[in-house]
Amino acid sequence: MLTHFFQYEFLQNTLYTGLLIGLIAPLLGSFVVVRRLSLIADGLSHVALAGIAFGLFLEKRYGVLFLTPFYSGTLFSVFGAIFIERLRSIYHAYQEIAIPIILSAGVGLSVIFISLADGFNNDLYNYLFGSVSAVSRNDLYGIIIIATIVIVILSIFYKELFMLSFDEEHAKVSGIHAKRIHFLFIVLTALVISASIRIVGVLLVSALMTLPVAASIRIARGFKQTILFSIMFGELAIIIGLISGYYLEIPPGGTIVMVLITSLLLTITLKRVWLNMKRKRAI
Amino acid sequence: MNKSIVQMKNIKYAYEDKMALNNINLTIPTGSFLGLVGPNGGGKTTLIKLILGLIKPQQGQISLFGQDITEFNDWNKIGFVSQKANSFNRGFPATVKEVVSTGLTAQVGYFKFFNQGHRQKIIEAVDLVGMSDYLNQNIGDLSGGQQQRIFIARALVSDPKFLILDEPTVGIDTENVQKFYQLLHKLNSEQNISLLLVSHDVGTMTKYANGVACLNKSIHFHGNTSDFTNLTEHQLSQFYGHDLNIVTHQH
Numbered sequence A: 001m002l003t004h005f006f007q008y009e010f011l012q013n014t015l016y017t018g019l020l021i022g023l024i025a026p027l028l029g030s031f032v033v034v035r036r037l038s039l040i041a042d043g044l045s046h047v048a049l050a051g052i053a054f055g056l057f058l059e060k061r062y063g064v065l066f067l068t069p070f071y072s073g074t075l076f077s078v079f080g081a082i083f084i085e086r087l088r089s090i091y092h093a094y095q096e097i098a099i100p101i102i103l104s105a106g107v108g109l110s111v112i113f114i115s116l117a118d119g120f121n122n123d124l125y126n127y128l129f130g131s132v133s134a135v136s137r138n139d140l141y142g143i144i145i146i147a148t149i150v151i152v153i154l155s156i157f158y159k160e161l162f163m164l165s166f167d168e169e170h171a172k173v174s175g176i177h178a179k180r181i182h183f184l185f186i187v188l189t190a191l192v193i194s195a196s197i198r199i200v201g202v203l204l205v206s207a208l209m210t211l212p213v214a215a216s217i218r219i220a221r222g223f224k225q226t227i228l229f230s231i232m233f234g235e236l237a238i239i240i241g242l243i244s245g246y247y248l249e250i251p252p253g254g255t256i257v258m259v260l261i262t263s264l265l266l267t268i269t270l271k272r273v274w275l276n277m278k279r280k281r282a283i
Numbered sequence B: 001m002n003k004s005i006v007q008m009k010n011i012k013y014a015y016e017d018k019m020a021l022n023n024i025n026l027t028i029p030t031g032s033f034l035g036l037v038g039p040n041g042g043g044k045t046t047l048i049k050l051i052l053g054l055i056k057p058q059q060g061q062i063s064l065f066g067q068d069i070t071e072f073n074d075w076n077k078i079g080f081v082s083q084k085a086n087s088f089n090r091g092f093p094a095t096v097k098e099v100v101s102t103g104l105t106a107q108v109g110y111f112k113f114f115n116q117g118h119r120q121k122i123i124e125a126v127d128l129v130g131m132s133d134y135l136n137q138n139i140g141d142l143s144g145g146q147q148q149r150i151f152i153a154r155a156l157v158s159d160p161k162f163l164i165l166d167e168p169t170v171g172i173d174t175e176n177v178q179k180f181y182q183l184l185h186k187l188n189s190e191q192n193i194s195l196l197l198v199s200h201d202v203g204t205m206t207k208y209a210n211g212v213a214c215l216n217k218s219i220h221f222h223g224n225t226s227d228f229t230n231l232t233e234h235q236l237s238q239f240y241g242h243d244l245n246i247v248t249h250q251h
Ligand SMILES: Nc1ncnc2c1ncn2[C@@H]1O[C@H](COP(=O)(O)OP(=O)(O)O)[C@@H](O)[C@H]1O
Pocket: B015, B016, B018, B020, B038, B039, B040, B041, B042, B043, B044, B045, B046, B047
């Protein structure tokens, strides 16, 4: 079934991208979920859409080729992340208000740029729901770089980030540079989001970061295992999503999310059955 | 040599313009197990924050281990279990081992990984609080009293000489409170760790601590436990600003 994916270059690009984001999205998503920042991922994906639209606009109107939609999306997403953090410190007591602000700004800009670029057609559809045929070699290189950065930085700062996630106050009292670590984290989140959009789409990118974790958290022991299981769920969903997307000619984002939802429901059910059995045995 | 762990001289601290502590003179000798009592809002947590260097006094001097706090940088010698320690996210998927490891994170430092020696220390700290059987359990699956022990292990893993606990027994049932004090007593007498404990269960505390300080903006009493239990109710209620029931649990 996968043979086509090794034959055609565009499918190879998609497959490698898929496998990479199936790794880094749940990896970073594990921290996003336990830190209760899932909504930030949603906000950032809409800012990334604005960046993509901006890139499309430059390409179509002015023939700009060096700033492809992927790279301008990444740029917007990173600046969006910085902006969210500014907002969160300004609205200290209402930190969640940063999300509707950034989300609406993202959608507003997207509508403007997409209209100006005449892109209210296939382009938009692909960006919203993902596509199996949209990743270029050039984009793939960008995604490989992002994946490398994410994995290296997360490995180096794993213990600090874990401590910050588990108990922020304790981290601060111990002299961990909580603000800087958090900032690094939020920028990584922005990078992962922009890397994932091509395949899962703007509307579903936060799902790829959070649903595998939601399933994994039910059955994992400890945080490392949570990460491991999340990645397994993520990769499974990506592979099924890409294959079905290609053969059934549907955007992969939908299938990916439905596979994730199914595994989520399965883990919840299995856990319940298992607990019941244990309880019966205990009686 | 200076034998005291903490020395506070003439300390004054106000939040904005609200006086929290005034004219504090307090010496905690090495080896003590000092109970700190006082009414809510009496400034106990503020006093601890001053000792931890998280806030700076507007007036007065603090020395830690004989060294002025502004020059002190041996923070690993001081362990801290916060009042908020057990308000963590109970659904957090972390094992006991992982939680206790965070007590070493700052000590190990950036760009370095935990090694075999660190892992050994983690196991020993968990053992010390009697929770070895739970090393690989999720922290959220433990009872409140067990979780509190884990937070103590997290504070102990970096080998502190002085352990500060801010209301650690809130929300723990009486029987486990007894066990908890036995653990503190063991740390104090067998591991030679000096303790500063903020607590409201005065009755149980006076059985295990060897000194008591009573704080309500300033220190109203500081002496050994028998002198404290001999205080008249009238004297006590003056410190507290209201009546205090001393309940000694006999188990
Ligand atoms: N961050 C803060 N900002 C302003 N006032 C504070 C702050 N923290 C504590 N206070 C005030 O300082 C006083 C002492 O508080 P605290 O040290 O927490 O008392 P305790 O721990 O004994 O209950 C209280 O009146 C409290 O309202």
